[in-house]
Amino acid sequence: MLGRMRRRTVLGALLAVPAWLALGGCGRGKPRLPRIDEAGVILAFGDSLTYGTGAAPEQSYPATLERLAKRRVVRSGVPGETAAQGLDRLPDALRDAAPQLLILCLGGNDLLRRGDERSVKSALKAMIELARGRGVAVVLMAPPRPGVFTDAPPLYGELAKELAVPLEADVLKSVLMDNSLKSDLIHPNAKGYARIAEALLRLLHDAGAL
Secondary structure (H helix, E strand, O other), X not given: OHHHHHHHHHHHHHHOOOHHHHHHOOOOOOOOOOOOOOOOEEEEXXXXXXXXXXXOHHHOHHHHHHHHHOOEEEEEEOOOOOHHHHHHHHHHHHHHHOOOEEEEEOOHHXXXXXXXXXXXXXXXXXXXXXXXHOOOEEEEEOOOOOOOOOOXXXXXXXXXXXXXOOEEOOHHHHHHOOHHHEOOOOOEOHHHHHHHHHHHHHHHHHOOOO
């Protein structure tokens, strides 16, 4: 009798696990994402890189991704925003957009200002948990360190591993190291944003979202 009760308890706990966690923790390599409905919404959330500074609005990466993915992509980028400011803004953005997927790209301004990376990690983690608590899957996109644009800080990889979040950590570095893809020192041009959208499209396909 006790063994049957324990089995029922374990089964109930497994059934209560959200779909994004079951997919992300399947133990088969990279985290998975639930498929986005054809009428589903993707929320692209971040700073000037999400806003599309350096290009026309229709050339921003969210607008380009919308055309490529054939899903509605809401562009919610605020130039100059820090991770802490993004955390304050996210609840309203989630409510207004009602997305199935959040693409989160914040922390670049904190890095430019030499902010505390532990605070950046804490804010990003809180945003991921907030979205998932509302049933929204998350993709994390990492900016490189400023200057010579080396790799992204380890905090992005640590978060991706800890929370089983798909991570795009290479495309921003490759774009910002190529002058032909930049409008200024820290922002892509239209070609650069197209490169970002293409990389995210591949990630979404690979993770099962499209």
